[in-house]
Structure formats: C-alpha cells, structure tokens
Amino acid sequence: MSKEWPLWEVFIRGQHGLNHRHVGSLHAPDAEMAIKNARDVYTRRNEGVSIWVVEAAHITASSPSDKGPLYEPSESKVYRHPTFFDIPDEAGHM
Amino acid sequence: MTDQTSLFEYLLRLGDNTLVLGHRVSEWCGHAPVLEEDIALANTALDLIGQTQMWLGLAGEVEGAGRSADDLAMLRDVWDFRNLLLVEQPNGDFGQTLMRQCLFDAWHLELLPDLTRASDDRIAAIAAKALKEVTYHLDRSSETVIGLGDGTEESHRRMQAALDLLWPYVGEMFTPDTVDDAMHAAGIAPDLTALRARFDTRIDAILAEATLTKPDSSFAQSGGKTGFRHSEHLGHMLTQMQWLQRAYPGATW
Numbered sequence: 001m002s003k004e005w006p007l008w009e010v011f012i013r014g015q016h017g018l019n020h021r022h023v024g025s026l027h028a029p030d031a032e033m034a035i036k037n038a039r040d041v042y043t044r045r046n047e048g049v050s051i052w053v054v055e056a057a058h059i060t061a062s063s064p065s066d067k068g069p070l071y072e073p074s075e076s077k078v079y080r081h082p083t084f085f086d087i088p089d090e091a092g093h094m
Numbered sequence: 095m096t097d098q099t100s101l102f103e104y105l106l107r108l109g110d111n112t113l114v115l116g117h118r119v120s121e122w123c124g125h126a127p128v129l130e131e132d133i134a135l136a137n138t139a140l141d142l143i144g145q146t147q148m149w150l151g152l153a154g155e156v157e158g159a160g161r162s163a164d165d166l167a168m169l170r171d172v173w174d175f176r177n178l179l180l181v182e183q184p185n186g187d188f189g190q191t192l193m194r195q196c197l198f199d200a201w202h203l204e205l206l207p208d209l210t211r212a213s214d215d216r217i218a219a220i221a222a223k224a225l226k227e228v229t230y231h232l233d234r235s236s237e238t239v240i241g242l243g244d245g246t247e248e249s250h251r252r253m254q255a256a257l258d259l260l261w262p263y264v265g266e267m268f269t270p271d272t273v274d275d276a277m278h279a280a281g282i283a284p285d286l287t288a289l290r291a292r293f294d295t296r297i298d299a300i301l302a303e304a305t306l307t308k309p310d311s312s313f314a315q316s317g318g319k320t321g322f323r324h325s326e327h328l329g330h331m332l333t334q335m336q337w338l339q340r341a342y343p344g345a346t347w
Contacts, residue, residue: 040134
C-alpha cells in the first residue's frame with residue numbers, strides 16, 4: 001500500500017445557481033478530510049457555497065492522443081451550429 | 095475586586111488564550127507534514143488571532159487606559175498574561191499540536207455558546223462570531239485526533255503520549271477563581287462545573303473513538319489564567335512574538 005494519501009479533485013460552486021467548477025486537486029486520507037482540506041485550501045477567500053470532491057482515480061479521462069478521431073470530425077459539420085437562423089431581437093441573449 | 099476589574103481580567107483570559115494558541119499554531123506555517131495541513135493550521139491560527147483582536151480590543155476599552163489590542167498583545171510581559179497553561183505548551187510533534195488543539199477546542203466550543211447569551215452585548219457578539227470558526231476547529235482537530243489515535247501503531251503511541259503529557263493542563267480550564275465567580279454572578283461566564291460535565295461527555299466520545307485512554311488522574315496544573323506562574327515556555331514564545339515591537343517601538347505595518 002502506498003504511504004501517500006490519494007489524490008482528490010475538487011469542485012466548488014461559487015454561488016447558488018452556478019455550476020460546480022473544477023478548481024484544483026489535493027491529497028487527503030478519506031473523503032471527509034478531502035472536503036475539509038478543500039475548504040481550507042480553496043475557500044479561504046469566500047469562493048464557495050458548496051464543495052464536491054472525487055478521488056482522482058475514479059475519473060475516466062479521454063486520451064489526448066485520441067483527439068483526432070474524437071473531436072476533428074465535428075469541425076466540418078457547420079450545420080450542427082444553429083447559426084443559420086435569424087434570432088429576433090425580442091428573443092434577447094440565447 | 096470591582097466588576098470592571100474582573101471583566102478586564104476575564105477578557106484578558108479570553109484574548110490571551112486565543113493569542114498564545116494562535117501564535118503557537120502559526121509556528122507550524124511552512125513546517126507542517128503536508129501542504130494541506132499547513133494551510134489548515136495557518137487558517138486556524140488566523141481565526142484565533144482575529145478573535146484575539148476582538149477580545150483584547152474590548153479589554154482595552156473596558157480598562158479605559160487607552161491601550162489597544164496591539165498594545166496589550168505586544169507590550170506586556172509574561173506575568174501580565176492570563177492564558178491557560180495548556181495553550182502555551184510547545185508544539186511538540188504534529189500529534190501533540192493536534193491533541194492540544196482538540197482539548198482546547200472542546201472547551202472553547204462548550205464555552206462560546208454560553209458567552210453568546212452573556213448579559214454584556216459586546217461579549218455576546220464576539221462569541222457568536224467566534225463560535226462558527228471554533229465549530230470547524232473542533233471538527234477538524236477531533237477528526238485528526240481520531241484518525242491518528244486509531245491509526246498506525248506509531249501514531250497511536252504518539253497520540254497517547256500527547257494526551258498523557260497535556261492532560262494535567264485540562265483541569266485549569268474548569269477551576270473557578272474569584273474572577274470566574276464574579277463573571278458568573280454578573281451573568282457573563284458559565285458555571286464551570288456544568289461546563290466540565292459537557293466537556294467530559296464530548297472529549298470522552300472523541301477519545302473512545304480514537305482508542306485513547308484518558309489518564310486516570312485529576313491532578314491539575316494551575317497558574318496560567320491568574321498569571322501567578324506561567325511555564326517557562328511562554329517567555330520564550332514572547333521573545334519571538336514581541337521582538338519587533340521591542341526592537342522597533344511603535345513600528346507599524
């Protein structure tokens with residue numbers, strides 16, 4: 001067993017109504033301490049109203065080397081963007 | 095002793111506890127075993143120093159001699175300090191620091207709710223602000239004491255040693271003297287016997303979960319909150335804490 005504490009990814013919601021955003025990572029022995037550490041490391045300046053932590057090992061990430069097949073095909077499909085519609089002014093910001 | 099004198103003394107006790115412990119905890123800054131604990135300890139230290147500004151600020155007001163919180167913190171010598179002996183004890187290892195913190199926090203968290211109902215509004219307001227911070231302090235320190243006590247063989251041994259070392263300093267928190275009695279009578283401070291019972295319930299639960307054994311002794315060191323006899327450690331600490339004001343009197347930020 002490793003003597004290092006596991007790595008946790010920290011997500012903080014800045015205000016009610018906003019999404020949780022990834023703010024960084026830290027080490028902690030368990031989930032409860034990860035929340036406490038996140039509180040101490042990432043909310044010192046009144047940044048948050050809610051904290052999520054997830055053990056980094058539990059995150060499955062896409063591989064940077066797959067970026068061609070994963071993302072490039074969508075580049076040439078302009079018809080997926082609703083840019084051909086004229087939005088009436090009354091509709092406001094979409 | 096007039097009531098104002100007792101009140102001044104009592105406020106010095108509150109402020110000196112948070113000042114001395116805050117400084118002690120700040121000594122870890124840059125030295126804690128992991129980055130996360132380093133920041134957490136610094137946060138705790140800053141909370142305590144913030145509380146000190148309020149308590150000693152009010153103490154200066156009550157004294158009415160024109161002394162500010164800074165004057166009281168930086169320009170008094172050892173015998174004028176009124177903190178508990180517990181908080182001036184050296185940091186030792188990380189476990190010892192957290193055990194000291196947990197014992198103090200458990201007392202602090204029982205005391206502050208009573209102070210929020212104090213007959214003096216200024217005291218009630220400061221206590222209400224500090225209470226939120228201290229709730230988190232105990233949350234954190236108790237969880238760490240439990241984690242280390244019920245951890246490896248070595249961490250358990252160190253936590254038990256820390257408890258054995260610091261336990262004789264617990265009694266002073268609950269031994270009333272004329273100042274405590276006067277403040278209790280004035281509707282400001284709680285009855286220390288009732289406080290002790292609540293503290294025991296709380297600390298017994300923490301120690302049981304931490305698989306630590308409370309020393310079977312009620313011997314209590316005394317002399318801190320009365321200023322009668324501080325341990326040798328406080329003077330050494332003050333030479334560090336106060337050197338700038340002593341070397342450059344009146345220097346400001």
